[in-house]
Amino acid sequence: MGRKRTKSGKIRLAEVAELAGVSPITASRFFRNPEALSVAKRTRVESAAKELGYVPNLAARALASQRTEVIGVLIPSLTNNVFSDVLRGIYDASEGSRYSIQLSNTRYSILQEEKLLRLFLAQKPAGLIVTGIDQTTESRAMLEAADCPIVQIMEIGPNPVDMMIGFSHHDAARAAVAHLFAQGHRKVGFIGARMDPRVQRRLDGYVSAMKDAALFEQRLVVTTATPTSVTLGGALFTDLLARDPGIDAVFCANDDLALGVLFECRRREIAVPEQIAIVGFNDLEFMASAVPTLSSVRTNRYEMGKTAATMLIDAIDGRRPEQPVLDLGFKVIERQSSLSRRSDNRPAASGAGAANKMVALPSSQD
C-alpha cells in the first residue's frame, strides 16, 4: 500500500500548472526553456509560480533528468590563502547561475583526490573543477571518461583533459630569479615548503635559471614536506644560512615563507635588501606593506577561479570557449626587498598569457 506521509506541504509544479491552466509539462518547460512557450502561457506560468511561491524540488529534477546542477570543485587545501582567493572567484561566478558548488578538499593527496573524484562522478555533476595536472592515471581515466565539462586550474601544461586555466609556475620562478640576477645577485637561495607539484615546478624553474647562469648549487636549495607557515620560513632560512652564509638573495616559494625570512633577517639584524634580497610568490596583500616592502610574483588567483567557473558554466550550457587553455600569466612585482640602491627600476617582467591584463586585485578581500 502507498504511503501516508504528509505531502510535505510544499507546492509542487502540478499546483503551479493548475493555477496557470496548463499541463505540468508545460510549466516544467517554463523553467527549463521559457523560449519554447507562447508568450501568453509563459506569463501565466510565471505569475502562478510567483503567486504560490514555487520552489522546484532539485532532487526530483535530478532524478528525472538524470543530471544535477552541481559543479564539483576539488582543491588541495582550505586554509591556504591562495585557494581561498580562487574559491571566492568560483563562488562569485556561480552566483546567479543555476549551478551550485560542491567543494571537497584533497589535502594535497592525489589518492584522496581519486577517491573524491569517484564519489563526485557517481552523482553526475554538471561540471568539474580540479586542481593541477598531476592526477593519478586512474583519476585521469575517470576524468576523460566523464561526460561533463572539466576545468583544470592553477597551472597549465600539455594534454588538458578538457579546459585548463592557470600559468606556468616554472616560468614565473625563472622570471623571479632573472629579476634577482638583474639586481646583481648571484648566490640566490631557494626555500620551499610542502613541495606539492606546483611548488616543485617553481623549484624546477629556479634550478633551470640558476643552471643557465652556471650558478646552481644544490646546497642553495632548502625544502621540506611540512606545510608552509611564516615560522617555517624563518626556520628554513636559518638552515639555508647554515649551509651557505654567503648567499645574497632568497627566492621563497610562497609569501608566508618570505615573511618568515624577513622576520628572521630582522632577528639576526641582516639588512634587507642590502645584505639579503627577498622575493616571494603570489603577492598576498601584506607583501606591499611590509617593511621593507616585499617583492613577489603576482598571480591572478581570484580571476582564475572566476574565469574557470565561468568557462565551465558556459561549456555546460553548450557555449564552448574558443580557447580551451588559458594562460593567465604572472608579474614580478619589484619592491624594496629586492631592489638594489643603484637600481634603475626597470619595468617588471611579465609572464606570457594573452589575458595578461593585470588589474589590481586584492589578494585578500577581508
Added chain:
Amino acid sequence: MGRKRTKSGKIRLAEVAELAGVSPITASRFFRNPEALSVAKRTRVESAAKELGYVPNLAARALASQRTEVIGVLIPSLTNNVFSDVLRGIYDASEGSRYSIQLSNTRYSILQEEKLLRLFLAQKPAGLIVTGIDQTTESRAMLEAADCPIVQIMEIGPNPVDMMIGFSHHDAARAAVAHLFAQGHRKVGFIGARMDPRVQRRLDGYVSAMKDAALFEQRLVVTTATPTSVTLGGALFTDLLARDPGIDAVFCANDDLALGVLFECRRREIAVPEQIAIVGFNDLEFMASAVPTLSSVRTNRYEMGKTAATMLIDAIDGRRPEQPVLDLGFKVIERQSSLSRRSDNRPAASGAGAANKMVALPSSQD
C-alpha cells in the same frame, strides 16, 4: 509512451539486491540501518554491493525519503583566515559521515543571508550552520520554523535558535585590554575594520574596559567599514596617531591590522613595545614569529568548526548534546609586543568556557 533513455549504465540497488538474492528494500535497509538485517543477509548485500561497485543515487534517495543529507553552511567571508580555519574544521568533521557540505557566502550581509537561508531551507537540509547571532527577524523566524538541527557559530549569546558554539567577543576584548592595563598602559587605542557584529562587540568590550578604568576617550577609537587588511592596519594606526600622539598601546580587532600597525611602527621608527604596545585578535600563525612577537587573543577556530559540525551531525542522528550552548573560550597570548621590560610574566588570562582546554592548534595548517 515511456522513455528510451539509456538506463544510464549504472548499477542500481535492484541489481545489488538481485545478486544478493534479497528484495530491493532489504538491500536498501542495509545502507540505512544495517542492524536491522540478519547477519547472513547483511554480509550478502555487502559483498554484492562491493562486487558491483554500487554507488547510491542521492537524488533518488532524497526524493523518496523527502530529506537530503546536506548540511548547509552560511559564512560571511571565504577569504578571511578566521573562516577558513572554521571551515576546515567543518569539512574535517563531515568527512566520513554521510553528510555533505553546501557552503554559501553571505558577504557580511544579513539580507543576503536571509535570501540564502530561504534557498537552503527549500531543499530541506539535514542541518544548518549559520554564523553569529544577528539574523534578520525574518531569518530568525525561518530558522525557528525549520525542522532540522541548527548550530550558530562564532559567538555565544542569549536565545540560541537551537545549538550554539563560540565565545564572548566582548569578554575577550576586555581581557586583552586588561592585559594592557596590567602592563602599565593607560592610553589604549582601538582600531577595527569591517565592523561586523563580532568586531562591534570587541569594540564594546574595549569600551567597557576603558570606561571601567575611567580611561575612555572617543578619539582613541578608529574604525572603518572597509574590509580588513594589513595595509589598512597601518592607515588606521596613522589616523589614530594623528588623533592622539600620546597613545601607549593599540588593541587591534584582528591580527592583520596588528601586523599593519607593527609595520607602520617600524616605518615611523616607533619602538614596540617600548613606545607602543600592540595586541591583536585571533592569534594567527604569523603572530608568533613577527619581530617583536605579537600578542593576540587566541580563539579556537578549527575546534569551533569541527565541534559545530560534530554536534550538528549528532543532533541530526538523534543524539542531542547535553549542552546546547558551548563556550569555547579564548586566551590572551602575551608576547613581546605588549610586555613591558619589567614584566613579571604573569599567567595568561583565559576566557570562561567549560571546554577551555587550550590545545596547541595551528591556526593555519598549510
Added chain:
DNA sequence: AGGAACGTTGACAGCGCTACCAGCAACGAC
C-alpha cells in the same frame, strides 16, 4: 498448546519532476 511478542523480510506505491513522443493548429507550398 495457544497466543503474544519480537525480529526479519517483502510487496506496493509513489516522492516530484522530465524525456519521449504524439497530437493539434496554423501556415505555406505546390
Added chain:
DNA sequence: GTCGTTGCTGGTAGCGCTGTCAACGTTCCT
C-alpha cells in the same frame, strides 16, 4: 485542396529509491 512543415502543448511512463504496512518465522510466555 492536399500535403508537408513548423510551433506549441499534452499524455504517458518512468528516474531509483524508500515509507508504510503486511506477512512470515521464531521465541517466549502463560
